[in-house]
Amino acid sequence: MKTRTIERKRLVPHTVDGETELVLDTEKIEVPLPPRDWDSLVRHGVTVLACVLVTVSLAWTTASIGDLLAMAVVAAVAYGAGVAFDAAWILCMAVEWLLRYDPERAKVPRRAGHWALVVSMAAVYAHGHLTGEWVVGAAGAAVSLLAKGGWTIAMRAHARPLDPRTAQWVAKRRAAVDGKLAMIPVRRELVRGEALVEAEQLARAAESGGSADPDSSAAGPPPNVTPIDRKTLTTKDAVRIAWESGIRDTDSVVRDVSARLGRAASPDTVERYLRDHRGA
Known part of the structure; x- marks a missing residue:
């Protein structure tokens, strides 16, 4: 049987002047050499x-x-x-x-x-x-x-x-995974579209001096509520406000943040800030 030499290192106790420490010991040993895989070589x-x-x-x-x-x-x-x-x-x-x-x-x-x-x-x-x-x-x-x-x-x-049954199993699993992968850009596109629509409505309402929210009261906010300045409001602050308001769904947070900022918020940025809140 053919063999090959390999080095094996291990920690062994070594005592000097009554004090023992673990040191590396190198040992050369002979191990059997596996047979040559001719099929792999030919392939x-x-x-x-x-x-x-x-x-x-x-x-x-x-x-x-x-x-x-x-x-x-x-x-x-x-x-x-x-x-x-x-x-x-x-x-x-x-x-x-x-x-x-x-x-x-x-x-x-x-x-x-x-x-x-x-x-x-x-x-x-x-x-x-x-x-x-x-x-x-x-x-x-x-x-x-x-x-x-x-x-x-x-x-x-x-x-x-693959046998016919295994091929069908693989096809179904692949179809399920492909469907999930296809939905990733579709969801992002829908979120961006909704955010753009809401941002456009808010921009038009600001130009006309009205409100883009049909459910908002014409009398404006209560006197004890301080309005948020959108010029100084950051995406991080808007995500924090939405989180404190009890909004947890990512799409809903994106829409809320876009409405507060008056512009379309990046879903990736919102998700990054949400992860900080979820991990807290």
């Missing part, structure tokens, strides 16, 4: 070779199609556009890999990748045909086909197929 080798094929294909296609397009446009623009032909199907394969646990959604990038490959191969062959080297054009087109085929095989080596 990594396949991935590296697939990346090499894709790189070669991208370089060849860019050079070939760039030379073809340079007949009509500036060379820099032509070669820049040439990158797009192979980059298109490479992009589709990357998206297909990300959606490997969602077969239905992966169908679209898979089909788009096949069509992008056909277009790229046709353009490479057209370049060879126009230059009178149709054999070179056909061989160059085959480079993209080999690269895509090699990457497809590499993806299969890394794939972890």
Whole structure:
């Protein structure tokens, strides 16, 4: 059995002149060497070779199609556009890999990748045909086909197929999480919209000398209440006032703060100040 030497450090008691202290002691020990994982090595080798094929294909296609397009446009623009032909199907394969646990959604990038490959191969062959080297054009087109085929095989080596029931379970859990993630920007947009509407109403009421609140009394505030100066009122103070008034919901606090400030309050800023109050 193969072994390897490792160092192990531990605290051991050491006594000098009757006084004991814990000191570090270094010990070299032999531990069994785990067997080589040939499957992992082969899988990594396949991935590296697939990346090499894709790189070669991208370089060849860019050079070939760039030379073809340079007949009509500036060379820099032509070669820049040439990158797009192979980059298109490479992009589709990357998206297909990300959606490997969602077969239905992966169908679209898979089909788009096949069509992008056909277009790229046709353009490479057209370049060879126009230059009178149709054999070179056909061989160059085959480079993209080999690269895509090699990457497809590499993806299969890394794939972890799911049985139908597990796939349905994953799809439902993902849908639930995606719904929660989608609601985050929706709620923020609604809060900002409501705050802007209230701020607009307050601004119009201030211009006309009236009140934006239909439930407010025409007689104004009681004589023993000192009105708040909005020019000196900060968001932090407005959040504190709303908290002391018993308002706990974040959306309600944002609306209350916006009304007190006379402008739209940032939901993120309000939430930060609310966390201070909740932790107190």
